[in-house]
Amino acid sequence: MIIGVPKEVKDHESRVGVTPAGVKALVEAGHKVLVEQKAGVLSAMPDDEYQNAGAEIVGSAHDVWRLADLVVKVKEPVDKEYRHFREGLVLFTYLHLAPLQELTDALLEKKVTGIAYETVRDRAGALPLLTPMSEVAGRLSVQVGAEYLTKEHGGRGLLLGGVPGVPPASVCIIGGGIVGTNAAKIALGMGAKVTLVDLNLNRLRELDDIFNGRVFTMASNSYNIERATREADLLIGGVLIPGAAAPKIVTRTMVEKMKKGAVIVDVAIDQGGCIETAHPTTHSDPSYEVNGVVHYCVTNMPAAVPNTSTLALTNATFPYVMKLAKRGAKAAIAEDKGIAEGVNTHEGVLTYEAVAAAQKREWKSVADLV
Numbered sequence: 437m438i439i440g441v442p443k444e445v446k447d448h449e450s451r452v453g454v455t456p457a458g459v460k461a462l463v464e465a466g467h468k469v470l471v472e473q474k475a476g477v478l479s480a481m482p483d484d485e486y487q488n489a490g491a492e493i494v495g496s497a498h499d500v501w502r503l504a505d506l507v508v509k510v511k512e513p514v515d516k517e518y519r520h521f522r523e524g525l526v527l528f529t530y531l532h533l534a535p536l537q538e539l540t541d542a543l544l545e546k547k548v549t550g551i552a553y554e555t556v557r558d559r560a561g562a563l564p565l566l567t568p569m570s571e572v573a574g575r576l577s578v579q580v581g582a583e584y585l586t587k588e589h590g591g592r593g594l595l596l597g598g599v600p601g602v603p604p605a606s607v608c609i610i611g612g613g614i615v616g617t618n619a620a621k622i623a624l625g626m627g628a629k630v631t632l633v634d635l636n637l638n639r640l641r642e643l644d645d646i647f648n649g650r651v652f653t654m655a656s657n658s659y660n661i662e663r664a665t666r667e668a669d670l671l672i673g674g675v676l677i678p679g680a681a682a683p684k685i686v687t688r689t690m691v692e693k694m695k696k697g698a699v700i701v702d703v704a705i706d707q708g709g710c711i712e713t714a715h716p717t718t719h720s721d722p723s724y725e726v727n728g729v730v731h732y733c734v735t736n737m738p739a740a741v742p743n744t745s746t747l748a749l750t751n752a753t754f755p756y757v758m759k760l761a762k763r764g765a766k767a768a769i770a771e772d773k774g775i776a777e778g779v780n781t782h783e784g785v786l787t788y789e790a791v792a793a794a795q796k797r798e799w800k801s802v803a804d805l806v
Contacts, residue, residue, distance in 0.1 A: 440504025443475040448719030450478030450742035453508035456489040463490030479746040521546035534794035535708040547784040556778035568748035572738040574618030581670040592697030597627025608668035615674030673702040675710040680790035686711040696728035705733040
């Protein structure tokens with residue numbers, strides 16, 4: 437099989453879909469790997485490392501897409517990449533289709549098989565390809581929030597951990613999953629007061645044990661969320677429904693009651709955001725204010741630390757890349773229920789129920805198509 441690795445083109449997206457180590461393994465297994473020139477340079481993986489591993493360096497994205505059977509990326513294609521789509525192409529990347537109707541249209545029109553990292557499941561039913569970037573984004577959200585709490589960035593002028601005689605900042609985290617747990621680790625490590633809100637009481641019990649009572653846990657309801665957000669200096673949104681648009685947990689009215697100079701980091705923004713006042717931003721223009729509250733809603737946060745993020749992501753994705761290359765997409769989908777869960781579009785048919793619900797479309801199970 438020919439595997440293509442194009443350079444990412446989303447704003448300040450500096451990760452890469454396959455590392456030189458992955459190239460070496462694919463080539464040793466008898467496959468051909470085309471890597472676009474400078475695809476890995478921002479992740480500290482220069483072209484010569486790819487060449488030494490056996491990749492063919494290609495000068496244009498067009499040729500990578502045109503020649504590859506399987507394209508492996510990091511982020512969802514942007515509009516200028518849609519022209520590369522063609523029937524029979526297999527695309528393996530984050531897709532986040534629920535809020536992206538135009539991308540869904542393009543994949544369906546060109547009959548691309550789109551396999552989304554964020555909906556692939558393992559044997560335990562977990563989301564193994566979403567986990568590493570959720571870990572990075574959760575940890576990074578606190579670093580970013582601490583920076584934006586400074587007066588220079590429009591924040592309240594607070595040091596997250598305070599100092600002796602001065603209380604620390606209050607951090608409220610909505611969602612006790614991978615993002616929320618990792619955000620809480622870093623916030624506690626920086627000395628903040630941390631409140632974690634979740635709907636699942638059993639999960640709150642687990643978090644209470646994990647953090648030995650140092651995190652204040654709160655059951656999710658509108659009263660508690662309003663109270664917690666009103667007290668927060670830093671609010672982190674980390675709510676996920678796999679493949680679906682994120683629910684708006686924090687309303688505009690709640691944001692209006694927050695402290696002036698408070699900071700919101702909505703990690704769920706690539707699925708539409710869980711805070712009503714949030715809208716997608718970029719690394720070039722990352723923040724804006726609503727009612728004096730600073731919002732940071734960058735849809736590809738982990739690209740800020742590309743070497744860490746690329747290595748963490750490809751550790752998880754590469755076994756699936758190898759299986760798709762070895763077996764071919766149709767056989768791999770038929771044999772592996774986890775990969776089948778990842779299929780969002782297949783030969784012109786929408787195959788993921790949550791995306792269909794968000795976009796009010798018809799869908800069919802991929803099991804009926806392969």
